[in-house]
Amino acid sequence: MNxxxxxxxxxxxLGLTPLWxxxxxxxxxxxxxxxxxxxxxxxxxxxxxxxxxxxxxxxILFDTNLFDEMEFNPAYVIIILRSFVLAVxxxxxxxxxxxxxxxxxxxxxxxxxxxxxxxxxxxxxTNLLVRTFAWIIxxxxxxxxxxxxxxxxxxxxxxxLNLMYTNFAILIGLVYSYLPLMxxxxxxxxxxxxxxxxxxxxxxxxxxxxxxxxxxxxxxxxGIIGGSILVFVPCLGAFIAPDLLGGGKKLLLGSLIQFQFxxxxxxxxxxxxxxxxxxxxxxxxxxxxxxNSKHEDLQKHV
Amino acid sequence: xxxxxxxxxFCVAITLISSSSFAAGKLNxxxxxxxxxxxxxxxxxxxxxxxxxxxxxxxxxxxxxxxQAAGGSTGYDLAVPSQHFVEIMIKEGLLEKVxxxxxxxxxxxxxxxxxxxxxxxxxxxxxxxxxxxxxxAFRADSYSGDGSSMMxxxxxxxxxxxxxxxxxxxxxxxxxxxxxxxxxxxxxxxxEMQAVLDLMLEQKKCVKVxxxxxxxxxxxxxEVIMHAHWDGYSxxxxxxxxxxxxxxxxxxxxxxxxxxxxxxxxxxxVKEAKAFMNFLMDPENMAILSNNAAYANAIPESQxxxxxxxxxxxxxxxxxxxxxxxxxxxxxKAQSLIDKVWTRVMQ
Numbered sequence: 001m002n003x004x005x006x007x008x009x010x011x012x013x014l015g016l017t018p019l020w021x022x023x024x025x026x027x028x029x030x031x032x033x034x035x036x037x038x039x040x041x042x043x044x045x046x047x048x049x050x051x052x053x054x055x056x057x058x059x060i061l062f063d064t065n066l067f068d069e070m071e072f073n074p075a076y077v078i079i080i081l082r083s084f085v086l087a088v089x090x091x092x093x094x095x096x097x098x099x100x101x102x103x104x105x106x107x108x109x110x111x112x113x114x115x116x117x118x119x120x121x122x123x124x125x126t127n128l129l130v131r132t133f134a135w136i137i138x139x140x141x142x143x144x145x146x147x148x149x150x151x152x153x154x155x156x157x158x159x160x161l162n163l164m165y166t167n168f169a170i171l172i173g174l175v176y177s178y179l180p181l182m183x184x185x186x187x188x189x190x191x192x193x194x195x196x197x198x199x200x201x202x203x204x205x206x207x208x209x210x211x212x213x214x215x216x217x218x219x220x221x222x223g224i225i226g227g228s229i230l231v232f233v234p235c236l237g238a239f240i241a242p243d244l245l246g247g248g249k250k251l252l253l254g255s256l257i258q259f260q261f262x263x264x265x266x267x268x269x270x271x272x273x274x275x276x277x278x279x280x281x282x283x284x285x286x287x288x289x290x291x292n293s294k295h296e297d298l299q300k301h302v
Numbered sequence: 303x304x305x306x307x308x309x310x311x312f313c314v315a316i317t318l319i320s321s322s323s324f325a326a327g328k329l330n331x332x333x334x335x336x337x338x339x340x341x342x343x344x345x346x347x348x349x350x351x352x353x354x355x356x357x358x359x360x361x362x363x364x365x366x367x368x369x370q371a372a373g374g375s376t377g378y379d380l381a382v383p384s385q386h387f388v389e390i391m392i393k394e395g396l397l398e399k400v401x402x403x404x405x406x407x408x409x410x411x412x413x414x415x416x417x418x419x420x421x422x423x424x425x426x427x428x429x430x431x432x433x434x435x436x437x438x439a440f441r442a443d444s445y446s447g448d449g450s451s452m453m454x455x456x457x458x459x460x461x462x463x464x465x466x467x468x469x470x471x472x473x474x475x476x477x478x479x480x481x482x483x484x485x486x487x488x489x490x491x492x493x494e495m496q497a498v499l500d501l502m503l504e505q506k507k508c509v510k511v512x513x514x515x516x517x518x519x520x521x522x523x524x525e526v527i528m529h530a531h532w533d534g535y536s537x538x539x540x541x542x543x544x545x546x547x548x549x550x551x552x553x554x555x556x557x558x559x560x561x562x563x564x565x566x567x568x569x570x571x572v573k574e575a576k577a578f579m580n581f582l583m584d585p586e587n588m589a590i591l592s593n594n595a596a597y598a599n600a601i602p603e604s605q606x607x608x609x610x611x612x613x614x615x616x617x618x619x620x621x622x623x624x625x626x627x628x629x630x631x632x633x634x635k636a637q638s639l640i641d642k643v644w645t646r647v648m649q
Contacts, residue, residue: 044634044641045394046370066492066499066642075649141525164525165511247511248470251649259648261371263363263471264641 031278038271046265056272076256076273083253086167087235090174091182094231095224097175098182102223103216105183106190117187120180128177132244135173139163139245165247173241181230189223190216221295229288233281253277327352329574332368332378332566335360335515336535337432339594346581352574360514361471362387369396374568379575381566382431384559386631389421391564393631398565399426400576408583416600419560421631428562429579432534432597434618435556435626436474439531439539441521442546449550452482456505458528463508467526470512472644474557475502475530477629481554488632490639499643506647521547534597537617541596549617555625560600 038056040048063073105116123131138144141160149155163169193216201211217224239254246252251259253273260270327350331338335358343354359365362384369376369391383391391397403409403425409417412430422428438455440447445461447454456479458466469475477487479498489495510526518539520526533556536549563579565572581587588599589607596615620626632640 044637045390046367047373047394064642066495066639068492075646079649141523143523160524247509247513248648249506249509249512256649259645262367263361264645265363265367265370266641266645 034271034274037267038275040268042266042268044265046267048267053268056266056268056270059269060272060276079251079256080253080276082250083236086170086174086252087232090171090178090235091228091232093171093175094179094182095228098179098227099186099224102183102186102190106187106193117184120183123180129240131177132173132240135169135176135245136164139169139172164245165249167246167250169245170242170252173245174235174238177238177241178231178234181234182227185226185230186220186223189220189226193219222292225288225291229284232284236280237277327574329354329571329578330377330379331356331578332365332376332381333358334382334561336538337382337595339591341594342587342590345587345590346578349581350574350577352577354578361469362473363471366390366396369566370394372568374566376566376568377570378566379569379571380563380578382561382563384561384629385419385421386629388428388562388564389631392422392427396567397427398567398569398572400428400565400572400579402576403429403579406576406580406583408580411583411585411588411601411603413600413602416560419562422562428564429583430600431561431563431582432591432595432599433558433560434533434597435558435620436469436530436532437478437550437552437556438528439521439536439547439549439617440528441524441544442548444524444527449548450553452478452552452554454550454552455528455530456482456501458505458508462528464510465525465527466505466508467511467513467517467520467529468505468509469530470514472640473629476640476643477557477627478530481552481557481627484554487627488630488636490633490636492639495639495643499646502643502647512648518542518544518547532597533618534595534615537596537615538594540617541611541615547617551621551624553624555627556620558626558628560628 037048039052039054041051041053041055043049059073060076061072062070063075065071105113105120108116136143140146141164143163145163146155146161149161155161197215197219198211201215206214237254237257239252239258242248242250242252242255243258248255254277257270257274257277260266260273264270329352331354333356337358338356343356346352347354357378359368365381365383366387369381388397406429409429416430418425419428437452438449440449440462447459447461454462455466476498479501480487480489480494483494483497483501485491485494485497489498511520513520514530517529517531517535521529521539522543531549533549536547540547563582565575569575582591583601585601585603586607588601589604591597592599592604593607593609593612596612596618598618
């Protein structure tokens, strides 16, 4: 009995080794390197000196100006807020489009449903960079949108709608890229939704809005939150859409980090901002876990 | 057991065969975008049997950052930095010494004044690629100015405002601002750099996009009518589809550069890289490069093979009296000022 027990625990340890290796090599290792770089001294020509230095973190709020005087620099706080607003807007828009779409799909007969879900996932077959480039062709001057406008005489040949290189273009790019990540989790929680509950609610004189508000949304909340996080988190760190569609005039968190590791060659600052972004994401995930556990409690009581 | 052994040896054999056949002829070239003509690559591949794989970057800074990050394992065998970045890369230990450049059969074609250049005085690291200048170009049909002043780029008039695009890296832009203001490159004076910053921030109000790639496409579509540009690349745009694309030669001057082939630290295919270096110093091959990318080169004999349209390329002919000021390797203090200015413009 005892021997069996030992074997079992050893098997558990051995069985989990691949998992620990994967987490260790692909997650904890890079994170430690990043954390290490964030407290080192930058080399102007790229790379770092192995000296302890917290200037990377300090720089998020206080920066030396050209005259080497320390001053409060709100620029990075503005960048963080800007990214936040953009990510939240992209999430809300995705939700507004994604929820009805997921609902529609979940109410189709099985064979149609499968085809529709398949169609939702098709964009993932092409690289994100290529898909974002496609938007340049669609939004750009003389692009698909403008040429169809001028075809119907709504736009003079020389005029432009100026769609490209704006926050609007960034938003379109973000929503387009991450919309499927909103649709899929909501779809899966809608699938599990018991239709009889909706019938019961309407038998009890609920209006349509009330059914949505008091039955459908509470029961699909995990899907909605899951989808929102899957959209919000990558939007917060996105840099392809801001770079290509936004014209690189207004930095976002993701492009700020990328910029520090490429042109600006200030690795510690880039790493510090990355750690900051990471802690933001962790906070969001913790809040999500809290809500989820409350939701489970709620369901138990029901 | 026997089966496993057989399978294992089969795998080993496959790996050996495939790796040896690949190692025999591969060259990983890391070059600027739109800078490596297909014709040249095909000719090299046909003559040597070496397969060329190309990856591209958009600025010297990106190249430097990539080499720093990889620390000797970039996987690239050749890269093409400009003169001052060659100097920085040598100092930072990012380049491999290439033995026997001067003994390469085609080295004799390199013009005397470009042998043992100041950034590589013993010619141990580099062979010449192309040279040209950075400045700005405009669509003459939609712009009433003539590009005779650098301020037309930094303080654009109403025609250009909102239809202006600038490089996405500081190096050339900061130097252009220095030219416009009459200050020196690599300035260590905070007041001078503050003036550069102010000028660039004012310009930003009129900038539609910061990007160093797809320049000609953006000009062609009319998305912008003035763009920070390179002389030869603007000439290519002029040949291809924009007859009115004019590269400006402002009286303050343009920023000169001289690109070289260098071997990043840890390059695997040394023999192939050297073959390419030698191949490119052949006047006929260098002419293919110039005919396509439309830049000048350091091989005088290549003149014989230049196409007629290259001989008449107006965008690359520097008018009398316009200085070509070459970018320099800045010291740490000047470099960190440049980075600060750029970060402040970008944020």
